[in-house]
Amino acid sequence: MAPPNNQxxxxxxxxxxxxxxxxxxxxxxPQTNPKPPGTPEDHTYSWTVFVKGVDDTDITYWCRKVQFKLHESIPNPLRTIENLVPGTPFEVHATGWGEFEIQIKLYYIPEALEKPQTFYHHLHLHPYGTDAEKEVMKLQSSILSQCYEEIVFNEPYEQFYDLLTSPVARGKGKGTKMMKGGMVGSSGERTALIPLSSRPDQPFSRETEKLEIKRLMEARAKIQVMNASAQEDLKAKEEELKRLRAELKGIAL
Structure with missing residues (x-):
């Protein structure tokens, strides 16, 4: 039940x-991924669609539940996952043979007093990307298709803001998983920091961000050079056109 909207x-x-x-x-x-009993004969893949924190950090303190809308041919296509142990991903497991678009709807905790937000993900069952990336997926014998996203809360309510930034109890064992990836600040408060460096199974990091910025800056510089060259070519062609028009005018006279 949502708190009274007097905040x-x-x-x-x-x-x-x-x-x-x-x-x-x-x-x-048959050896590496045997088909479970009762699986339809034409199903060739097992797959999992998920929503989780970067580097498996906890998101249940702001995300209450996730609703996945699968293809209508799948039994019980509308799946809602909630009441998770902190740090556990929201996920749905299924089998099939074809790719399709999955609707993902995030519901926030009651204190947010915000409407749910919808995203869409195309289910990938086959290798994709560059030839090198496809080969890596083939060697791994599994497909991983994931996207990094950020939820922006504009002018949040006071109570929700306090929950987003409140300290997290530090502990040993399972509790430490909630603090992986730099998602808890040095003073114990929750933050939006992402890991400093990336791994093969976790590509979203500040290191990746810097490399992407560098790549974009290099691309921008290359475009500026190409644009300057195109401007010079255009100027030369305009001068040539002007000369030809003058010659034609002289012939006409």
Missing amino acids: KRLKGIQIFRPFVYGNTAKLFH
Whole structure:
């Protein structure tokens, strides 16, 4: 039940939280991935669609539940996942043979007093990307398709903001998983920081961000050079056109 809407929004404040959504898929194989009993004969893959924190950090303190809308040919196509142990991903497992678009709807905790937000993910069952990326997927014998996303809460309500930034109890064992990836600040408060470096199974990091910025800056510089060259070519062609028009005018006279 949502709290009474007698709270004030924090004017001029924006706060965001990152997360990852996507799917994994694996081809059925007698040795490496045997088909479970009762699986339809034409189903060739087992797959999982998920929503989780970057580097498996906890998002249940702001995301209450996730609804996945699968293809209508799948039994019980509308699946809602909630009441998870903190740090556990929201995910649905299924089998099939074809790719399709999955609707993903995120519901926030009652204190947010915000409407749910919808995303879409195309289920990938086959290798995709560059030739090199496809080969890596083939060697891994499984597909991983995931996207990094950020939820931006514009002028959040006071109570929700306090929950987003409240300290997290530090502990040993399972509790430490909630603090992976730099998602808890040095003083114990929750933050939106992502890991400093990436791994093969976790490509979203500040290192990747810097490399992407560098790539974009290099591309921008290349475009500026190409644009300057095109401008010079255009100027030369305009001069040539002007000369030809003058010659034609002289002939006409």
